[in-house]
Amino acid sequence: MAKILMKTPLVEMDGDEMTRIMWKMIKDDLIVPFVDLKTEYFDLGLENRNATDDQVTIDSANATKRLGVAVKCATITPNAARMEEYDLKKMWKSPNGTIRAMLDGTVFRAPILVKGIEPYVRTWKAPITIARHAYGDVYRDVEMRVPGPGRVDLTYTPADGGDPQSVCVHEFAGPGVVEGMHNLDESITGFAHACFSYALETRQDLWFATKDTISKTYDHRFKDVFADLYEAEYREKFEAAGIEYFYTLIDDAVARVMRSEGGFIWACKNYDGDVMSDMVSTAFGSLAMMTSVLVSPHGYWEYEAAHGTVQRHYYKHLKGEKTSTNSVATIFAWSGALRKRGELDGTPDLVRFADALERATIGTIESGKMTGDLARITTLPNPQQLDTEEFILAIADRLQKELA
Ligand code: NAP
Ligand code: MG
Numbered sequence: 001m002a003k004i005l006m007k008t009p010l011v012e013m014d015g016d017e018m019t020r021i022m023w024k025m026i027k028d029d030l031i032v033p034f035v036d037l038k039t040e041y042f043d044l045g046l047e048n049r050n051a052t053d054d055q056v057t058i059d060s061a062n063a064t065k066r067l068g069v070a071v072k073c074a075t076i077t078p079n080a081a082r083m084e085e086y087d088l089k090k091m092w093k094s095p096n097g098t099i100r101a102m103l104d105g106t107v108f109r110a111p112i113l114v115k116g117i118e119p120y121v122r123t124w125k126a127p128i129t130i131a132r133h134a135y136g137d138v139y140r141d142v143e144m145r146v147p148g149p150g151r152v153d154l155t156y157t158p159a160d161g162g163d164p165q166s167v168c169v170h171e172f173a174g175p176g177v178v179e180g181m182h183n184l185d186e187s188i189t190g191f192a193h194a195c196f197s198y199a200l201e202t203r204q205d206l207w208f209a210t211k212d213t214i215s216k217t218y219d220h221r222f223k224d225v226f227a228d229l230y231e232a233e234y235r236e237k238f239e240a241a242g243i244e245y246f247y248t249l250i251d252d253a254v255a256r257v258m259r260s261e262g263g264f265i266w267a268c269k270n271y272d273g274d275v276m277s278d279m280v281s282t283a284f285g286s287l288a289m290m291t292s293v294l295v296s297p298h299g300y301w302e303y304e305a306a307h308g309t310v311q312r313h314y315y316k317h318l319k320g321e322k323t324s325t326n327s328v329a330t331i332f333a334w335s336g337a338l339r340k341r342g343e344l345d346g347t348p349d350l351v352r353f354a355d356a357l358e359r360a361t362i363g364t365i366e367s368g369k370m371t372g373d374l375a376r377i378t379t380l381p382n383p384q385q386l387d388t389e390e391f392i393l394a395i396a397d398r399l400q401k402e403l404a
Contacts, residue, residue, distance in 0.1 A: 001403070003036040004353050007345040010337050011063045011302075012039035013095075015073030016046055017309035018388075021317060022327045023073045025389055026334060029396045034403060035338070035353060040067065044095050046076045050088050057095045061102040064300050068344060071337035072099070072304040073330065076311075096304075100134035104187055105296035106194040107132040108265075109277045109306050111284035112291060112328060114365045116380035119262075120283045126263030128280050131198065132273025133191040134294055136183035139270055146176045154180065183218070188225045190297035195226075195267040196234045196245070198295070205244045205264040209253035209272070222269065223247060277306055286373045288326030293336055303336040305329035313388075324372035325388045331361050331395070353403070360399040369394045 014023060031037055042060035049056055064070040076082055077094040100107070110129040146152065152169040169178055199206040208226050210219035230238075230245050238245055248256070250272060257266060257280075268276055281290035287307040294302040306329060313323040335354040342350030365374060368383050375385040386394060 001034075004034060004349045005036050005347070006038040006341065006350060007347060008067060008069075008341060009038040009040050010341055011060060011067050011070035012041045013044045013060045013070060013072040013075075013099075014041065015044055015075040015309065017074075017076065017311055017314035018317060018323065018325050019074040019305065019307075019309045019330060020045060021314070022325060022330055022388060022392070025392045026327060026331055029392050030331065030357060030399060031334060031338075033396070034399070035350070044073070044075050046078065046082065046086050046088075046092075049075075049092055049095065050086060050090075053089070054092045054095075054098070057092075057098050058102070061099045064099070064103060064302060065298070068300055069337050069341045070300075070302040071333050072096075072302055073333075074305055074307060074309045076309055094139070097139045099302065100294060101136075101140060103134075103294060103296040103300050103302060104190060104298065105134050105294050105300070106191050106198075107134045107273065107292060107294050108198060109273075109281065109290055109292045111281055112289045112332060112362070113284070114289070114362050116366060116368075116378045116383075117285040117289065117374055118379055119285065121258060123259055124262040124284070126261060127284070128257065128260075128262045129198075129202075129204070129265045130273055130277045130280055131191075131195045131265050131267040132277060133188070133268065133270045135187040135191070135270070137181050137270040138179070141179050141181045143177065143179045146172050146178055148175055149173055152178050181218075183221075185221070185225065188222055189229065191267070192226045192229045194295055194297060195265060196230065196238075199243060199245075199265050200234075200237055200241055202265070203241055203243060205246060206267060207246045207248070207253060207257075207264055208267040209248050209250040210269060211250050213249060219269075226267075281306055285377060286326060288329045288371075288373060290329055291332045291336060292329070301337070301340050303333040303340070305333050317388075322387045324375075324385060324391070326371040326373050327388065327392055328361055328365075332358065335361075356402040357395075357399060360395050360402050364391070364395045364398050367398075 040063050042056055075095045078091050108131050111127045151171050153166045154169055155166045157164045210222045212220040212223045281287050290306040292304050292306040310325050313325045317323050335357045339351050339354035368380050371391050372385050375383045
């Protein structure tokens with residue numbers, strides 16, 4: 001069988017730990033045998049980020065700006081324990097944070113539904129897609145430890161030489177902490193556009209929530225930008241499509257989501273999206289059954305898994321023990337990126353390959369072959385629990401038949 005040809009390379013961002021192990025298996029067993037794979041490779045593994053002073057992360061984001069489509073493996077965000085474990089020069093920032101700040105945009109995360117894995121929430125019947133704003137707030141903050149009594153101010157100095165404006169954050173009587181965050185009208189507007197367009201494209205209602213009653217300027221700005229844009233550009237289109245835009249407070253949204261039937265897009269500020277996407281994906285079955293794509297208003301696409309590097313499984317793997325780690329989200333990152341590349345390049349064979357890879361993956365699980373996280377919760381009778389590599393090989397077997 002001739003391999004499927006690619007025109008433009010993907011930006012390939014390799015990562016850490018168990019997901020790095022699966023990354024190689026997915027390429028070797030599910031992609032390279034079928035596709036004449038072209039990528040520009042960037043090693044975002046923590047050792048190489050440390051060796052390059054994190055330049056490799058910046059280079060990979062710039063390559064994405066040039067080529068348009070990237071696929072990213074999960075990566076370690078260093079903390080104090082990692083500083084020691086990897087003997088790091090510095091506590092490097094989250095690569096996702098760096099890349100998202102450079103590409104801007106919105107992360108859409110949707111659960112992958114398969115027969116036999118039922119949502120924990122009884123009322124949920126259709127997927128809930130989380131649209132996470134990918135710029136600013138706590139992910140681009142500055143922080144300071146306040147060592148003792150004193151005053152902290154927030155000051156704006158106009159670039160045109162106008163009078164500075166200041167507000168007092170707090171008069172500290174003793175030690176404490178302080179944080180400064182920002183966001184940009186341009187980024188919030190891009191986020192709102194992405195959400196409204198995605199809702200129209202997929203014909204689903206759009207929900208949005210902030211805490212504007214408490215955050216009367218910061219969160220209120222998000223509410224106003226969405227409301228103004230909706231009235232100016234989207235209300236008529238939404239009405240024609242028979243879908244709704246719904247705004248409420250974040251705590252009310254959480255309560256309503258839990259008793260909903262699903263089938264809508266939930267637009268979240270950056271932090272809410274980080275937290276809620278793990279809750280929603282877990283409630284739909286497993287963190288590993290979730291697609292994640294960063295859609296940039298400038299036309300860049302970055303596909304990734306929503307989960308982390310699965311450290312606990314990696315340590316078992318290092319000890320030579322068998323692991324049963326779910327590779328579905330990482331496989332769907334590859335299929336998503338290959339499909340988008342095929343659409344942009346006008347190579348329908350590549351699009352068909354991506355579809356076949358996803359069908360083979362879902363079909364494998366529905367036939368009863370799955371990893372431990374799913375075997376524990378499936379309603380299918382007699383599930384067969386496979387180890388990490390066996391599961392990927394079972395998909396490869398099915399994919400051969402799909403493509404024959
Ligand atoms: P995690 O890697 O998502 O894993 C947390 C737990 O969830 C695992 O121990 C495992 O549970 C389960 N799990 C997650 N993915 C799974 C999969 N594919 N198959 C089976 N089970 C899965 O989160 P973490 O352990 O908190 O973080 C580890 C590292 O990942 C950290 O260094 C963090 O910085 C990084 N991280 C990276 C990203 C990213 O790059 N996108 C996102 C989040 C975290 P059991 O152990 O119970 O089996
Ligand atoms: Mg997270």
